[in-house]
Amino acid sequence: MISGEALPSEIIQKIRSGGQTELGMIYEEYRSEFLQWITKEYDCSLDDGKDMYQLTILIFYDNIKRGKLEHLVSSIKTYLFGIGKNLAKDNMRKEKKFIPINQEKWIKEYLIDEPQQNLDESIFSLAKKALEKLGQPCQRLIELFYYENKNMQEITDAMQYKNPETAKNQKCKCMARLRKLVDEEIQLNSTIAKNETY
Amino acid sequence: MKPTEHDITLMERYFDSELSVEEMATFSARLQHDQIFRSLVEREKIIIGAIRNQGLLDNLHYLKSVEEKIQGNHAHHSLAGIRTWYYYAAAAVVALLIAVKVLLPGQPTSEELFAEYFTPYQNVFEPTLRGTDMTTKRTEAFQAYETENYSRAALLFNELLAVKKEPEVLFLLGNTNLMLGQVSEARENFVTLINEFDDMDLQAKWYLSLCYLKSDDRENARKMLRELGETEISYASKAKELLEKVN
Numbered sequence: 001m002i003s004g005e006a007l008p009s010e011i012i013q014k015i016r017s018g019g020q021t022e023l024g025m026i027y028e029e030y031r032s033e034f035l036q037w038i039t040k041e042y043d044c045s046l047d048d049g050k051d052m053y054q055l056t057i058l059i060f061y062d063n064i065k066r067g068k069l070e071h072l073v074s075s076i077k078t079y080l081f082g083i084g085k086n087l088a089k090d091n092m093r094k095e096k097k098f099i100p101i102n103q104e105k106w107i108k109e110y111l112i113d114e115p116q117q118n119l120d121e122s123i124f125s126l127a128k129k130a131l132e133k134l135g136q137p138c139q140r141l142i143e144l145f146y147y148e149n150k151n152m153q154e155i156t157d158a159m160q161y162k163n164p165e166t167a168k169n170q171k172c173k174c175m176a177r178l179r180k181l182v183d184e185e186i187q188l189n190s191t192i193a194k195n196e197t198y
Numbered sequence: 199m200k201p202t203e204h205d206i207t208l209m210e211r212y213f214d215s216e217l218s219v220e221e222m223a224t225f226s227a228r229l230q231h232d233q234i235f236r237s238l239v240e241r242e243k244i245i246i247g248a249i250r251n252q253g254l255l256d257n258l259h260y261l262k263s264v265e266e267k268i269q270g271n272h273a274h275h276s277l278a279g280i281r282t283w284y285y286y287a288a289a290a291v292v293a294l295l296i297a298v299k300v301l302l303p304g305q306p307t308s309e310e311l312f313a314e315y316f317t318p319y320q321n322v323f324e325p326t327l328r329g330t331d332m333t334t335k336r337t338e339a340f341q342a343y344e345t346e347n348y349s350r351a352a353l354l355f356n357e358l359l360a361v362k363k364e365p366e367v368l369f370l371l372g373n374t375n376l377m378l379g380q381v382s383e384a385r386e387n388f389v390t391l392i393n394e395f396d397d398m399d400l401q402a403k404w405y406l407s408l409c410y411l412k413s414d415d416r417e418n419a420r421k422m423l424r425e426l427g428e429t430e431i432s433y434a435s436k437a438k439e440l441l442e443k444v445n
Contacts, residue, residue, distance in 0.1 A: 020257065023260065027261055027265075028264065028268065050265060054258060054261045054262065055258075058254055058258060061257065104255065107254045107255065108251060110254075111251055120240075120244060123241070123244050124244050124247060124251075127244050127245050127247070128252070130245075130248075131248050131249065135322040136401075137398075137400060139252070143252060143253045143256070147250050147252070160429055161396065170396070175245075176206075179241070179245065182245060
């Protein structure tokens, strides 16, 4: 168990420096209580409740990784229930009743709604395709940096590079390759679009 | 007009939060007045958004696997309560099967494990494009590899290496040699790659462990797999799984 007698700040620190193991532990820790609460409160099925809980945990994890959540006055449980409540309300806003949430669509909208982000959706889709083509270990390396917010020393340890300079150098190369792949996807897409018009 | 190297460095340092106050001022001014620079920055935001999207999806899939495991455990517990007798009977059968498996010689050989785990690495370095003319030895080498003409690929990769040692060429030559059953050459290729380059250590170690396995050197294979299993890379789970079988 991740929490036990641990303080919220200790749990936050553990997640900040950890990875999927800590994510799984926190998921298991509050799962029963959350599912019991959300299925009762919003009269939704257990499966829909699980979908909401998974997104709740992802937001919690993301907030910690991005440094948006460093200290908590309340308990972790209260914070998670708060995220769940906002998610459920947001989901109900349009339909006036609880509808099953499309998790992948929700994640995309979550990223597009980030402050100072005006993501062009078509290029975003092409960038995702390019990322698939990038392959390993580049994918893992840039994910550790831009999603997990790991520093170069942590990346060096995780991926066994010789030193942080090598890791940094490798990250720059991977990003350069990814930019090139994105350009190629955009070009390919515009060629297809042109051919379709003729 | 294409962005310059300097533009790219400035942008990268902005996203990595490395700019000084003065550099930040330069960055903001460029962003306001330079259309090309602004497009470059906007594009980078989208790329980082796509990376974050992938990270979130990976973790979502991981949570789903955790959920499946929890459900599996619940199902197991409720069944155990109702059907205790059947459970013990099933357990006895499983124990018997395990005993038979242990007592009878059925453990996979190194060669069998190699065959199960070895697949040649895909050419992601210089994928050959359809309709492109084969003009250089390099293109021809990569194409021979892709079309599984390994004897030709080995010849050309060796010629390329004689001119210049490049990590991706060494790496694919190692794979080519493994395909041709030339294990000691392959081992040499991967060891050189690990010792002389930084780029592909982990992939090279995975294939080096397979070289050891192929030549039935289980001790060195174990060492290499143990090392890989402790990392956070995509080979880690595969390495752990194979290590168990080698043990």
